[in-house]
Amino acid sequence: MTKITGAKVVIETLIQENVEVIFGYPGGAVLPIYDEIFKQKKIRHILVRHEQAAVHAAEGYARSTGKVGVVLVTSGPGATNTVTGLTDAMMDSIPIVCITGQVPTHMIGNDAFQEADIVGITRPCTKHNYLVKDVTKLAGVIHSAFNICINGRPGPVLVDIPKDIQTFKTVYKGKKAYKDNRYYKPKVKPDDEKINEIVKLMTESSKPIFYVGGGVINSGTKASKELFKLIKKTSFPCTQTLMGLGAFPTSDNQFIGMLGMHGTYEANHSMHKSDLLLCVGARFDDRITGKVSGFSPKSKKVHMDIDPSSFNKSVNVDVMVQGDLYRILSAINNRIEEKKIIFSKNKIKKWWIQIDKWRSRNCLRYKNSKEIIKPQFALERLNKLTEKLNPFITTEVGQHQMWAAQFLSFNKPKHWMTSGGLGTMGYGLPAAMGVQIAHPKELVIDVAGEASILMNIQEMSTIKQYKLPVKIFILNNHYMGMVKQWQELLHGNRLSESYMESLPDFVKLAESFGASGIQVLKPNDLDEAINEMISIKGPVICDVVVDPNENCFPMIPSGSTHDQMLLGPNDKVDGEISEEGMILV
Amino acid sequence: MSNLINTKHILSIMVDNEPGVLARVVGLFSGRGYNIESLSVSEVDSDKFLSRVTIVTSGTKIIVDQIKAQLKKLIPVHDLIDITELDSFIGKELILIKLNVKSITKKGFEDVIHKTKTNILFDKGNEVIIQFSGSPSEIRSLLNKLKPFKIIEQTRSGLVSMALGTKYIKK
Ligand SMILES: Cc1cc2nc3c(=O)[nH]c(=O)nc-3n(C[C@H](O)[C@H](O)[C@H](O)COP(=O)(O)OP(=O)(O)OC[C@H]3O[C@@H](n4cnc5c(N)ncnc54)[C@H](O)[C@@H]3O)c2cc1C
Ligand SMILES: Cc1ncc(C[n+]2csc(CCOP(=O)(O)OP(=O)(O)O)c2C)c(N)n1
Ligand SMILES: [Mg+2]
Numbered sequence: 001m002t003k004i005t006g007a008k009v010v011i012e013t014l015i016q017e018n019v020e021v022i023f024g025y026p027g028g029a030v031l032p033i034y035d036e037i038f039k040q041k042k043i044r045h046i047l048v049r050h051e052q053a054a055v056h057a058a059e060g061y062a063r064s065t066g067k068v069g070v071v072l073v074t075s076g077p078g079a080t081n082t083v084t085g086l087t088d089a090m091m092d093s094i095p096i097v098c099i100t101g102q103v104p105t106h107m108i109g110n111d112a113f114q115e116a117d118i119v120g121i122t123r124p125c126t127k128h129n130y131l132v133k134d135v136t137k138l139a140g141v142i143h144s145a146f147n148i149c150i151n152g153r154p155g156p157v158l159v160d161i162p163k164d165i166q167t168f169k170t171v172y173k174g175k176k177a178y179k180d181n182r183y184y185k186p187k188v189k190p191d192d193e194k195i196n197e198i199v200k201l202m203t204e205s206s207k208p209i210f211y212v213g214g215g216v217i218n219s220g221t222k223a224s225k226e227l228f229k230l231i232k233k234t235s236f237p238c239t240q241t242l243m244g245l246g247a248f249p250t251s252d253n254q255f256i257g258m259l260g261m262h263g264t265y266e267a268n269h270s271m272h273k274s275d276l277l278l279c280v281g282a283r284f285d286d287r288i289t290g291k292v293s294g295f296s297p298k299s300k301k302v303h304m305d306i307d308p309s310s311f312n313k314s315v316n317v318d319v320m321v322q323g324d325l326y327r328i329l330s331a332i333n334n335r336i337e338e339k340k341i342i343f344s345k346n347k348i349k350k351w352w353i354q355i356d357k358w359r360s361r362n363c364l365r366y367k368n369s370k371e372i373i374k375p376q377f378a379l380e381r382l383n384k385l386t387e388k389l390n391p392f393i394t395t396e397v398g399q400h401q402m403w404a405a406q407f408l409s410f411n412k413p414k415h416w417m418t419s420g421g422l423g424t425m426g427y428g429l430p431a432a433m434g435v436q437i438a439h440p441k442e443l444v445i446d447v448a449g450e451a452s453i454l455m456n457i458q459e460m461s462t463i464k465q466y467k468l469p470v471k472i473f474i475l476n477n478h479y480m481g482m483v484k485q486w487q488e489l490l491h492g493n494r495l496s497e498s499y500m501e502s503l504p505d506f507v508k509l510a511e512s513f514g515a516s517g518i519q520v521l522k523p524n525d526l527d528e529a530i531n532e533m534i535s536i537k538g539p540v541i542c543d544v545v546v547d548p549n550e551n552c553f554p555m556i557p558s559g560s561t562h563d564q565m566l567l568g569p570n571d572k573v574d575g576e577i578s579e580e581g582m583i584l585v
Numbered sequence: 586m587s588n589l590i591n592t593k594h595i596l597s598i599m600v601d602n603e604p605g606v607l608a609r610v611v612g613l614f615s616g617r618g619y620n621i622e623s624l625s626v627s628e629v630d631s632d633k634f635l636s637r638v639t640i641v642t643s644g645t646k647i648i649v650d651q652i653k654a655q656l657k658k659l660i661p662v663h664d665l666i667d668i669t670e671l672d673s674f675i676g677k678e679l680i681l682i683k684l685n686v687k688s689i690t691k692k693g694f695e696d697v698i699h700k701t702k703t704n705i706l707f708d709k710g711n712e713v714i715i716q717f718s719g720s721p722s723e724i725r726s727l728l729n730k731l732k733p734f735k736i737i738e739q740t741r742s743g744l745v746s747m748a749l750g751t752k753y754i755k756k
């Protein structure tokens with residue numbers, strides 16, 4: 001067999017893994033790989049403007065397609081710039097393969113130019129990582145990286161390739177020849193007895209609730225279909241986490257809203273009073289549970305998850321089922337059919353009456369205005385005017401992110417991309433680029449805050465280069481709104497450093513990057529602006545100047561339980577927020 | 586409630602003997618705030634490049650279950666057994682001790698050495714180096730007996746442990 005260079009091996013293995021796009025940025029330690037990219041036509045390279053954005057773009061690409069997102073960067077600063085993105089992907093379970101260049105093997109450890117111990121640095125923020133010191137192992141490592149990042153609980157895998165390895169020659173024997181990770185076989189098929197146990201609990205419950213998370217999105221569209229079937233068959237209510245939105249259609253009447261810190265009154269109260277909590281691919285995050293000792297105190301808890309380290313991590317559960325959600329949910333559906341079980345609506349009638357009472361509080365209501373645009377109103381109009389187009393939505397981090405979760409509809413999985421676990425400001429714009437690359441004809445909107453958008457604003461240049469028609473919808477409140485909200489609530493309204501001075505003129509900024517800019521100041525002009533934004537073929541920044549004083553409700557203050565929600569600005573915290581609560585993030 | 590009691594656990598872990606594997610294991614403990622009371626590691630299969638790590642840790646049941654689940658998620662980890670959960674097991678440590686033994690006290694010293702089946706590795710002038718292997722409590726008891734003598738330095742291996750019976754660790 002003919003020998004090829006390590007750099008060529010990289011490209012060959014990526015082609016074998018059906019990679020269509022790489023998000024990257026060149027530099028000295030990856031020049032041989034960039035040379036191979038230049039010589040071929042099968043893989044498209046998207047040149048970002050900052051390596052962090054390469055990872056977020058790959059995340060958007062991966063989350064919206066179910067495929068692996070691929071990143072290529074140079075050693076040293078190129079590699080360290082990916083750390084935030086990798087940590088983000090780790091927290092939100094997104095499959096990424098990140099290839100980094102490294103100084104030549106004989107110089108490793110010498111503090112060589114642009115050397116960074118990226119394998120050491122990223123050990124805790126990757127699912128696994130490799131330093132390749134032998135060119136004959138390179139192909140095996142890259143194929144393993146793809147296997148590991150997408151199977152089991154997905155996550156980022158980093159492959160560090162010294163420059164000499166990229167130039168050494170070896171034979172490439174094709175994907176099938178490399179199976180060095182035979183033992184990485186996460187359990188996907190659930191145990192039969194567990195399925196029986198769940199079905200039994202479901203038939204006995206009179207106050208059940210489905211608590212659905214991002215795991216359903218990870219498991220794929222097939223899992224969403226099984227979930228839909230199950231929820232319809234049982235008539236049980238369903239709430240979803242921030243990461244789960246869209247796994248079950250949010251316009252369906254059985255959906256009772258997102259749960260957690262900024263979840264609905266009805267979702268959180270249902271969690272609190274339920275007698276059977278069916279956790280489907282969610283991880284009992286602290287944004288969900290509030291004070292753990294007071295979390296859903298009376299329920300039997302069933303946890304379905306592919307990762308056993310998610311079980312009993314923060315909340316003790318009664319039944320744990322390990323497996324892939326598609327397999328688990330279809331097994332439950334099959335068992336129900338085999339046993340000809342009919343779920344009686346009567347049994348949960350009282351439960352629904354109670355839930356509807358909670359619902360009638362209309363907890364997301366806000367006081368609209370004719371003079372100033374309320375951020376909630378802007379999102380309601382955005383939803384109304386784009387819903388039919390089934391847009392892909394990404395967000396930055398802050399109040400606007402929570403309002404987007406509350407006020408937009410998500411009726412299909414994989415259409416909602418947000419940084420949940422790490423809460424990375426600057427995620428939304430590059431993620432939207434990645435989504436748009438994967439879905440060139442679809443409407444992609446980044447719902448942004450004026451502070452967050454500045455964190456990766458350089459990507460406007462990437463958007464210009466590839467003519468990506470991304471729409472950036474800024475809810476401009478002149479504040480780091482989420483920070484301000486906490487300062488009002490917990491720090492005596494001392495707004496330390498949360499005002500956004502010296503903002504750019506977003507219209508001119510857009511124009512300078514060849515995009516269109518629109519500014520809206522009045523509620524009456526909103527619809528026209530949104531319609532214009534959608535009708536423009538290219539990228540648009542729509543700067544929506546909103547009420548700076550609006551806060552995001554409902555809210556469960558940190559350290560409180562689900563039945564201690566604040567519903568609006570006039571609700572006061574019951575007594576002082578405990579010291580215990582003050583120290584929580 | 587047993588959920589709140591701290592108990593000691595001996596974890597035996599079969600891992601790929603590759604660079605960085607120990608950093609992954611140890612980093613998991615420090616990063617997540619678990620404690621390591623003792624650690625020992627060495628290659629046990631040179632054909633398959635496998636090492637066996639023994640870690641003594643402690644925590645409530647929930648914490649220890651979490652430690653085990655997190656360790657099993659590490660890609661180079663092939664198998665993990667919690668030796669303390671099995672019916673019976675052997676756990677041994679090795680200790681080397683250097684002493685300064687004056688001639689007057691030498692008699693009492695030889696007594697201790699003899700009764701505890703300790704090996705003398707080096708004996709010249711007043712300097713003696715001895716080697717002992719045993720369970721942590723046997724080692725503690727030896728150190729107690731040596732209190733009257735002047736210990737100059739000592740070094741101990743971590744615990745190595747093996748279950749009795751048919752529960753084998755997988756390669
Ligand atoms: C400002 C801010 C406010 C927030 N407020 C809220 C809030 O009010 N409410 C809220 O819900 N969140 C909120 N979040 C997000 C929160 O921090 C968490 O990211 C989120 O709750 C986690 O979602 P999840 O439980 O669905 O888990 P994910 O992080 O999506 O984890 C998925 C789980 O599914 C499992 N899994 C993965 N793949 C599979 C598979 N194939 N089969 C089976 N299981 C699988 C994984 O092992 C994991 O346990 C907020 C975030 C920010 C930044
Ligand atoms: C990289 C990063 N730094 C700091 C924070 C802390 N933080 C969370 S929300 C927020 C303010 C976001 O402001 P903006 O983007 O304007 O959104 P708003 O809350 O006003 O809607 C900050 C600073 C963060 N999440 N990410
Ligand atoms: Mg703001």
